[in-house]
Amino acid sequence: MVLATDQKKQIIEKYKLHEGDTGSPEVQIAILTERI
Structure with missing residues (x-):
């Protein structure tokens, strides 16, 4: 399954460590x- 761009x-916004x-x-x- 491919993730949509917005997903x-x-x-990324939730788990990013820095900008x-x-x-x-x-x-x-x-x-x-x-x-998965």
Whole structure:
């Protein structure tokens, strides 16, 4: 299942560590977990 762009943005906003953060482990795990 592919996440919609707005879903992905919401996840990033919730788990980011700093402004512009899209690659931290926390963000990546949250995105992968949502996809599962």
